[in-house]
Amino acid sequence: MDDGNWPLSILIFLGFILMDGMLYGFGAAIQHLNSGTLEKEAGEGNKKAERLLAVLERPAEFVNTVQIVTNLIGLISGAVILRQAGAFLETMIHKTGLRMEEPWTALATAAAAVVLLAVLISLGIVIPKRLASRKPEKWAYRFLRAAGLAVLIFKPFAGLVSGLSWLILYPMGVGLHDKSDNVTEEDIMLMVNEGHEQGVLEADEAEMITNIVELGDKQAGDIMTRRRNVAALPASMTLGEAVDFILREGINSRFPVYGEDIDDIRGILHLRDAVACAQSQENRGKQIDQVEGLLRTAHFIPETRNINPLFKEMQSQKIHMEIVVDEYGQTAGIVTMEDILEEIVGNILDEYDEDEEMISRREDGSFVFDGLTPLEDVSKELGLAFDGEDSENFDTLNGFLISRLNRVPREGETPQVHYGGYLFQTISVENKVIHSVAVIPEGENGLREKPEPGADLPL
Known part of the structure; x- marks a missing residue:
């Protein structure tokens, strides 16, 4: 069997790899472009940036065409690879004088085809997509003209495929360009993990986004400072004693004030209010609950309160501490604005805090x-x-x-x-x-x- 067509087949195969790599890389690049940066460059007179902005205005159409073209290339290259791999193996076997039974010939042909397809996928798809995701602007600028030309040439074929797809989908009540509204937390987490793996997001950035997504699954009881660890003041304590205690301990700026016991919360004492009122010697000798206007209103929430709406409520009403109560009305703990923020950004320490590792x-x-x-x-x-x-x-x-x-x-x-x-x-x-x-x-x-x-x- 004549194998004189092998140089041409190799050139065709390399051409498929180059075209696949260019299109897949360009498709990945435009999905990672920063439109704000492009608008700035276009405003400075960059013509390529203007053309890329035009592409980003209709990304679905462009990406769909690229996908159709790359799939077509895959089908053609697969057919060429299978045909030429089989012919090449038969020629080599014939030249060596070996006699191989039909099943083994088929297996050898399949093995050769798998190797060539692996080369095509690695060099033409995986590697270009990964490189383009890391440097999207460089790839987009470099292959804008070539990718645009390829899309223009294959646009009639892409239109034919889209038309046939529409004929099948329309009776089912599905539009060709309909977008799914059911974006789940899992989808977001997959994007975050992929961004971290590709170097787009730093580890701490990915962790913060993950914490924000997971915040909606948490309740007040999950993040509260529990009852036994709550620093609270008895209402019978004098204002002078309270100020001395707060300044000596230096642990918080707000303290729940209780009556008979911790389940009888009377209000919240703020350090700033306490120091201001303590300027009067008369006030210093009074019990905390007897100083007019000293205690702020205590706000109570159940252990099951979701953190997201709680955070919004505390922001809008300027509340920094909530008292968490259990189903029996007893104090279970407290939640502060700092507790919620720490769920997002991690432990927040000031110059007086000791970094105690759990x-x-x-x-x-x-x-x-x-x-x-x-x-x-x-x-x-x-x-x-x-x-x-x-x-x-x-x-x-x-x-x-x-x-x-x-x-x-x-x-x-x-x-x-x-x-x-x-x-x-x-x-x-x-x-x-x-x-x-x-x-x-x-x-x-x-x-x-x-x-x-x-x-x-x-x-």
Whole structure:
């Protein structure tokens, strides 16, 4: 069999790769262009920027035509590759004098075709799209004329395909250019992850966008400062004592004020108001709740309040602290504007705050967790899936461990829990709460010998 057509076939194959790469790269580039930058350049007299803006005004039409052309190229190149690969293999087998049965010849032909198609897809699609996504302006300017010419040549064929598609879709009540309104959170997250992988978004930017998207799934009970950690002042405290306490501790600027107990919230004391009123010696000797106009109105919300509308409400009404109550009307905790912002941007520290890490990793591969670390964060850090019952009934590592122990450890005790291939060793207990926990992987890559209960662990 004559293989004299192989040089021409190779040239055609390379031409397909170049055309595919140009069109796929250009299509990816125009989807990543910044219209604001183009408008600025067009205003400065850049003709190519003006033409690109014209393309961006009808991106669907242009991209659809590009996709049709690239699909056509794929079909033609596939046919050429299969035909020429088979002919080439038969020629090579004939020249070597080998005799190969028909099934093996077919398999060899298919293998050669797969290799050539992989080359076409890699060089003509994947690599150009990735490069164009990283430098969209450079690719768009370079291939604007060539891509425009290719689209113009194949526009009649693209019109024919669109017409046939419309004839099929119209009876179904679907328009050819209808857009889906059902954009989901998953779609947004896929775009964010792709942008991060391609270098368009930095890691902290991608994380912030993710936090914003996930904010709508959270409730006040998920982010509140819990009851036992709330710094509140008794209404019976004098204003002078309150100011001295606030200035000495320096932990907050706003404090809930309670009557008989923490469930009887009377109002919110602001540091600025307290200092202003304390200028009067008469006021300094009065109880907090007896100083006229000192306490601000306390606002109450349920634990189930969604964070998104809560954030908007706090913004519009200039509220910086909400009291969270449970289903029995008891104080469950507080939510501040800072708590909500920290869900988006991460922990916010001022010059007086100490940076206390909830999770720290040690050189030996083990971890130290704060007992109040959310169970979700523990799961992410360890790659450990907690049982549905555990993850639903408990929010923190402390709650999970107490459930497993079936008791509240006493101060000085260091009980252990084995779970999911990890040893959870209590380090310290304070005020009926497991304060810190060492988590050590077990098995071949972890502990060779399990320590005895109460044994000291390296901290």
